[in-house]
Amino acid sequence: MTSRRQMLKSALLGGGATVVAATAMGSLGPEAAFATDRAQEVDPGAPDPNFAEGRIRSIKDNTLLVLGSNLVFHNIRVVDGTSLWKLGPVGFDQAKPGDGLYARGVRMPDGVLAAESVWLNIVNIKGHIKNITSDKIHLDHNGQEVLCHVVAGKSVAVHSDAPASGDLSMLRVSQHVQILGAWRPDTNEVDIATVFSPH
Amino acid sequence: MVRRQPTEPPADLYAAVRGEVSWFCCGTAWGPCSTTGKGACGTCNSGSLQHAWPNTSNACWDITRPDRCGVSLSRRTCGFRHRTTALCSGASVVTSIADCGPQTDLFCGEQSCCGSTCASNRLIDLTPAAYSAIASLSTGLRPAEIDTA
Incomplete structure (x- = not known):
């Protein structure tokens, strides 16, 4: 093969x-793309x-x-x-x-x-929600605010092992989340792909 | 105050342990990652095969607190090697400790699945170079098995 x-x-x-x-x-x-039998060619800790x-x-x-x-x-x-x-x-x-x-x-x-x-532009950041509206999440990420935009038809929330949902209304202020998204270059803003929430 | 660790044997002492794996950036970087440093070990770089571990020191343990999620993990310090195997694909990567993390207790009970194969609680974070060797970065979070290498 x-x-x-x-x-x-x-x-x-x-x-x-x-x-x-x-x-x-x-x-x-x-x-499947990652399932091929690759021998690791690089020493752990080293640049790949x-x-x-x-x-x-x-x-x-x-x-x-x-x-x-x-x-x-x-x-x-x-x-x-x-x-x-x-x-x-x-x-x-x-x-x-x-x-x-x-x-x-x-x-x-x-x-x-x-x-x-x-x-x-992919980013995968953790933080707590400082504020939330229907189309934005203000995320405190290591003391810095990142403005995260909800993109209709693209942004989803994953609450633990539940299926991904386009309904982000279950997210709450002060909750800790992980946001995977696309950075808007040279800003502190991110378009949301997935919000991972532990509950 | 130094918090004492649980007295029971760590879950990863004799066998591989299952948990969630995610990725984080470190070292010189762009975007929101540009403010991150080189990690607790001072060596962390997004382009290197490295990882963060929740129990690299007492100070680290006081932040990550996997015990609050019912998980006890061995103390392992900078440079120690783990093998992380993605349960979705079977692909694995061997990396060395370069930072303290993830903050397990903030996601207690969270579960990721591939079909009927699941893993709970965040036990390891890989650099983008390492995570992308076993899964697409766009997946963000995956169930995995972690063992010594």
């Missing part, structure tokens, strides 16, 4: 690195060369030029089967200069990261 990583390598080495409309997880389901983070400086053809927060540049190649996320599955055209990102893929001999997945 051809693994996803082999597919990415062949897409690059075979010259098939054309950009297509990125799918949620290519041809694989979201959990098959992972990159930073902000997009520019976009050329199918390559994102990203400046890492540690000031190291990354060339991240989006290929057939790369999944992109920005509050949900999106196409490559949604990647913009200024976006923050995390990316995982396969580091090629020339240093390019052939991306399996790119998560644009």
Whole structure:
């Protein structure tokens, strides 16, 4: 069976690195994509060369030029089967200069990261709710307020193991939650994908 | 005041323990993560294969308090290695301790499931590099099995 990583390598080495409309997880389901038998190539505690983070400086053809927060540049190649996320599955055209990102893929001999997945502006923050309205949550995150926007049709709440619900009315002031969402670049604001609540 | 830990054997002493795994950012970063530091061990980076553990010291335990959720965990310090296996996919990653966390008691009783396979209480937080090796970052929270490596 051809693994996803082999597919990415062949897409690059075979010259098939054309950009297509990125799918949620290519041809694989979201959990199945991680079920391949990968031997860990990196020592625990060490930087993972098959992972990159930073902000997009520019976009050329199918390559994102990203400046890492540690000031190291990354060339991240989006290929057939790369999944992109920005509050949900999106196409490559949604990647913009200024976006923050995390990316995982396969580091090629020339240093390019052939991306399996790119998560644009994704944040996963914990805090307590200072205030809540029908369309906003004011979250105290480590003493800093983050304004979290409810996005109709996208934002859901997960109360422990109950199914995700678009009804966020059960959330309460002072409650501790985890908010997964998409940061609005250069602001203290986030669009909500999921609010995780323990009850 | 230093809080005494429970006297019963930690749940993870002789066997793997099941709990929830999430991810957190640390080190130099963008967005809301830009104010986070390098963690309790001073080495934490989002791009490294690392994790936070609720019992790295007495001071850490006083913050995280997994015992309030009925969970006792072993004292393990910076650099100690754990293997985290996602119960949804079976994928695993070995990471080393770089921070104190998660704050287990704030989510007591919370449960995550994959079908009929479930795990309760937040026992470990992985860096984005580590979490993305076993699950999509967009899942945010997953049931997992945690063992020594």
